[in-house]
Amino acid sequence: MTVASDQPALEAVELVEYTDPLCPWAWGSEPVFRRLRAELAGRVRWRRVYCVLFDHDDDPPPDPAAETAWYARYVDDISTHTRAPRALRLSRVAASSWPSSLAAKAAESQGDEVAERVLRRLRESVFVLGEPADTPALALAAVRGVPGLDLERLAADAASAAVLEKVRADRAEARRPVGEVLSVRHESPHPGAAKETTDGGHRYALPTLLIRTAAGCRAVPGWRSYEEYATAVDELCPGLPPAPVPLAPAEALTRYGSLTGPERELLTHGQWPPAGAVRVETGNGPVWLHPEEAAAHPAHGRNSPAEP
Structure with a gap:
């Protein structure tokens, strides 16, 4: 490399x-x-x-x-x-x-x-x-x-x-x-x-x-x-790059398609959830899906758009 x-x-x-x-x-x-x-x-x-x-x-x-x-x-x-x-x-x-x-x-x-x-x-x-x-x-x-x-x-x-x-x-x-x-x-x-x-x-x-x-x-x-x-x-390996600026919520959801609560806290900064995010309920907090991911996800039918 x-x-x-x-x-x-x-x-x-x-x-x-x-x-x-x-x-x-x-x-x-x-x-x-x-x-x-x-x-x-x-x-x-x-x-x-x-x-x-x-x-x-x-x-x-x-x-x-x-x-x-x-x-x-x-x-x-x-x-x-x-x-x-x-x-x-x-x-x-x-x-x-x-x-x-x-x-x-x-x-x-x-x-x-x-x-x-x-x-x-x-x-x-x-x-x-x-x-x-x-x-x-x-x-x-x-x-x-x-x-x-x-x-x-x-x-x-x-x-x-x-x-x-x-x-x-x-x-x-x-x-x-x-x-x-x-x-x-x-x-x-x-x-x-x-x-x-x-x-x-x-x-x-x-x-x-x-x-x-x-x-x-x-x-x-x-x-x-x-x-x-x-x-x-x-x-x-000294020289680990500095921590990147956290992504805006909408950008993070576009990049990853699916985010858990701990992930959105660690990887994003800004008002949550982003517009159009789809919430999937689990037994320990929701998973948030990008709308395009939600449309093809096996959880389709359990999903609900986030409330504004």
């Missing part, structure tokens, strides 16, 4: 985000990651690694209804810390992360903006709609109408051997965590120590951000504040 000559320290910076489209802690980290990506856009390589949180070899629950009730309480507890929206009703625990991970990985070939919107819709399938995109058909239904997305191409790519191999490589990489995350002490409700796997190994807790530069490597695991991520980047 080549950057401006007056920023030599940022020439070889990679940020690796270990995540899963259906992970509640990753969903709760979206506000700070969106801000960090906006600040570092064009200055670093940001790479997502899909860890496959819900795997094929996971044992099915003996009592699906009880499992769903437990998991809904678990997500509810997480949302008290992150303030991220949660579905009014969760239909089931996701059977597999593979379909959504394959769709998210396949979307990367259609450009960063499309890939961001696709991943967002996949996250919203479970945490806004309560219907996790855990089959190929549900993953495609969740992302239908994303601006600029070629859905037919996405379906073909997500079913291809090439994309399957990429997600398999992601899954394997996530199960080779750096040593510093094997034991983590932090006051966060989700400190992010690596999780044990059924084969006796470990994988990254989600989310984990790995920062790599010529000067070294730093892991920031679990649920953390924006300041902790920014400090870690700046320590390895």
Whole structure:
């Protein structure tokens, strides 16, 4: 990657985000990651690694209804810390992360903006709609109408051997965590120590951000504040760009298509909501959609225009 000559320290910076489209802690980290990506856009390589949180070899629950009730309480507890929206009703625990991970990985070939919107819709399938995109058909239904997305191409790519191999490589990489995350002490409700796997190994807790530069490597695991991520980047690569001016509400909603309460507080400045914003109710505060996004969103029919 080549950057401006007056920023030599940022020439070889990679940020690796270990995540899963259906992970509640990753969903709760979206506000700070969106801000960090906006600040570092064009200055670093940001790479997502899909860890496959819900795997094929996971044992099915003996009592699906009880499992769903437990998991809904678990997500509810997480949302008290992150303030991220949660579905009014969760239909089931996701059977597999593979379909959504394959769709998210396949979307990367259609450009960063499309890939961001696709991943967002996949996250919203479970945490806004309560219907996790855990089959190929549900993953495609969740992302239908994303601006600029070629859905037919996405379906073909997500079913291809090439994309399957990429997600398999992601899954394997996530199960080779750096040593510093094997034991983590932090006051966060989700400190992010690596999780044990059924084969006796470990994988990254989600989310984990790995920062790599010529000067070294730093892991920031679990649920953390924006300041902790920014400090870690700046320590390895002095010259982190100053915080951008927050976007006007209408501009932010146009850029992102969908904003939660924590996101609009962190990313925008000005009277909220902007004209035409569409409000979708959840169990922990609304999600706000751009009207064009709302027209194609799976939540269409639940949406209501914001009151002036």
